[in-house]
Amino acid sequence: MLEASLVTSFGYGLVVERQINISAFKIYFVELKELNDKDIPLMVAITAKRDRSENAAKPPEADELAQAFASGKKAVGLMESGKNVGYYVFDPVRGWARGSEGVDLCEIHVRKDLRGKGYGTAMLNDLVKRAKKSRKSAICPFVRQMNLEAFRFYSENGFYVTGFLADFHGKGEHAVTMEKIV
Numbered sequence: 001m002l003e004a005s006l007v008t009s010f011g012y013g014l015v016v017e018r019q020i021n022i023s024a025f026k027i028y029f030v031e032l033k034e035l036n037d038k039d040i041p042l043m044v045a046i047t048a049k050r051d052r053s054e055n056a057a058k059p060p061e062a063d064e065l066a067q068a069f070a071s072g073k074k075a076v077g078l079m080e081s082g083k084n085v086g087y088y089v090f091d092p093v094r095g096w097a098r099g100s101e102g103v104d105l106c107e108i109h110v111r112k113d114l115r116g117k118g119y120g121t122a123m124l125n126d127l128v129k130r131a132k133k134s135r136k137s138a139i140c141p142f143v144r145q146m147n148l149e150a151f152r153f154y155s156e157n158g159f160y161v162t163g164f165l166a167d168f169h170g171k172g173e174h175a176v177t178m179e180k181i182v
Helices: 037-048 062-070 118-131 147-155
Strands: 002-009 014-025 024-037 075-078 083-091 102-110 138-146 161-166 175-181
Touching: 024 118, 037 062, 037 075, 037 083, 037 102, 062 075, 062 102, 075 118, 083 118, 102 118, 118 138, 138 147, 147 175
Parallel strands: 102 138
Antiparallel strands: 002 014, 014 024, 024 075, 075 083, 083 102, 138 175, 161 175
């Protein structure tokens, strides 16, 4: 497989990175772009098809996403050849476990029908680049204790467990803190 990266700047601080992958004569474009509150319907649509099992985190509602933007959190969306694939939300100012030295990864979502194709890893790699550029030392997600899919995903991408928070997601719904040094 041949892979290349194109970076385009549109002014006003907006930079779009496109990854071009050539595999078996198929070319597709992957684009990461910053999202804002006008993109909330797109974000809700991506999570609407999520696994609703008891172990999966409850997908965010529009009002929760609006509150995240209002509180200063940032979001980045991933598109492939014009299709909405996923997004992640992060707090660029502080990391729960490391204070001002870390970045909180609040949530990351990939459309269920497109999981296992490297899109989540591409978004994590984008967050690592952003963290390094901002001189942050770690990325810190919270994971529901029973969300084995998330544990596997984060572990495969270099994260390790750093703590346990009882009842973090409500009574009897515990969270595990994880971290990746960048």
